Amino acid sequence: MPVNAANDDPEKARRFRDAALPHLDDVYTLARYLLRDASDAEDAVQECYLRALKHFDSYRGPAMKPWLFAILRNVCRAEYARRASSATETIDDVPEKAEQTPLWSEAPETPENQILRARDASAIRRLVSALAEPFRETFVLREIQNLSYREIADIAEVPVGTVMSRLARARAMLRSAWLAEQEPPK
Amino acid sequence: MTCDEAEILLHALIDGELDAGHAREVEDHVAGCPRCAAALRDYREMSKAVAGADLRYKAPLELRRRIEASLPQAKVPSRRAVLRGFAMGSAVSAIAATGLVAIVLRHDDESRITSEIVSAHLRSLQAGHLTDVLSTDQHTVKPWFNGRLDVAPPVIDLTARGFTLIGGRLDYVDARPVGAIVYRRRLHTINLFVAQTASTETRTARTETFQGFNIRSWSEGGLNYWAVSDIAADELAEFSEKFQAAMKTSAG
Numbered sequence: 267m268p269v270n271a272a273n274d275d276p277e278k279a280r281r282f283r284d285a286a287l288p289h290l291d292d293v294y295t296l297a298r299y300l301l302r303d304a305s306d307a308e309d310a311v312q313e314c315y316l317r318a319l320k321h322f323d324s325y326r327g328p329a330m331k332p333w334l335f336a337i338l339r340n341v342c343r344a345e346y347a348r349r350a351s352s353a354t355e356t357i358d359d360v361p362e363k364a365e366q367t368p369l370w371s372e373a374p375e376t377p378e379n380q381i382l383r384a385r386d387a388s389a390i391r392r393l394v395s396a397l398a399e400p401f402r403e404t405f406v407l408r409e410i411q412n413l414s415y416r417e418i419a420d421i422a423e424v425p426v427g428t429v430m431s432r433l434a435r436a437r438a439m440l441r442s443a444w445l446a447e448q449e450p451p452k
Numbered sequence: 453m454t455c456d457e458a459e460i461l462l463h464a465l466i467d468g469e470l471d472a473g474h475a476r477e478v479e480d481h482v483a484g485c486p487r488c489a490a491a492l493r494d495y496r497e498m499s500k501a502v503a504g505a506d507l508r509y510k511a512p513l514e515l516r517r518r519i520e521a522s523l524p525q526a527k528v529p530s531r532r533a534v535l536r537g538f539a540m541g542s543a544v545s546a547i548a549a550t551g552l553v554a555i556v557l558r559h560d561d562e563s564r565i566t567s568e569i570v571s572a573h574l575r576s577l578q579a580g581h582l583t584d585v586l587s588t589d590q591h592t593v594k595p596w597f598n599g600r601l602d603v604a605p606p607v608i609d610l611t612a613r614g615f616t617l618i619g620g621r622l623d624y625v626d627a628r629p630v631g632a633i634v635y636r637r638r639l640h641t642i643n644l645f646v647a648q649t650a651s652t653e654t655r656t657a658r659t660e661t662f663q664g665f666n667i668r669s670w671s672e673g674g675l676n677y678w679a680v681s682d683i684a685a686d687e688l689a690e691f692s693e694k695f696q697a698a699m700k701t702s703a704g
Contacts, residue, residue: 282523283523287516291578295507315522384501385501387505387507390502391505394502408467409499410507430463431460440498444494
């Protein structure tokens, strides 16, 4: 038998296909937001599914979607590292300092009487994509993928408290950006 | 509660992650603090806008194919096994063997298409991408397909007959663009896939079941039809009968 006999098991492949492929759009969506590049996202998703198949035998939960997300996240970190060595973009988790910046640094600028205007999907996508990591990741997992704080904490391998502060920061930044782009009310 | 604490906890309130006691505390603080109240209002608005805008992306078909292709194919071994059986000197004559191989291959082909049809149906339900053109009016849906497909799929309003037309979509099956006409029966979705076929023979409808979905397929007038849904087989049969009957009426 070939060396990777386990991966050639058609029955396993069928179970994997049924369990994992329905989440393809969700995994691809997360990859798009994490990597902000369509073709990098495609590569990362394909790699994610290869790794997932390889480890499918030992998969015992959590739910399939968060499990795939955790794998994808690891794939993306490798991609971040590659980018970091070739470009200037910082990657990885935020430096300690950014995480600890008090929320007040941006919040007081937000006027109480200014109302958020409706925006179309592409405008919101752009605002979300402009968020810095890891706030973008937390925001996307919560608001677009509808995961619980616990699930997000497990995927990002941080305490729930960190998820909460990142989410608070993400929404505060998004709110400021959202309001900043509007014409001031006449 | 201070604003500092509330600033973090009001997110947990929005997300339904707060226990009743803390939720009460945050609400009390917000009631007396205009600044936190404005923030809460905006965050709720934002969450609503994000949820309503569908910010998800749809995986490119090419990516889906690449991943499917990288998986070990369940059907290959069985076909190989059959072929190997012949190669090992079975008594079956060469002519019979050819016929049998053709049947095996053809059956493989059909089950692959069935599985693709079901995948396309599942995708349409999951991706928030059920329709490209959303309309209950057949005269809006039908022209929408013009220029997007080689064929003009028949779009028939069956609302009066218990199946509501809700729109149309361009989809891919067997690596070719096909028209998908979307109907609703109570809360269930029916996708009717229509693709061109080289053969003009009429094939009467038959139902098969795949991954819990019923698929009713037939051929008529150079078109292949597949109706897929999770409704019961007899209801799906009713759908295809009414569709075919309405086709005849509109043609005649």
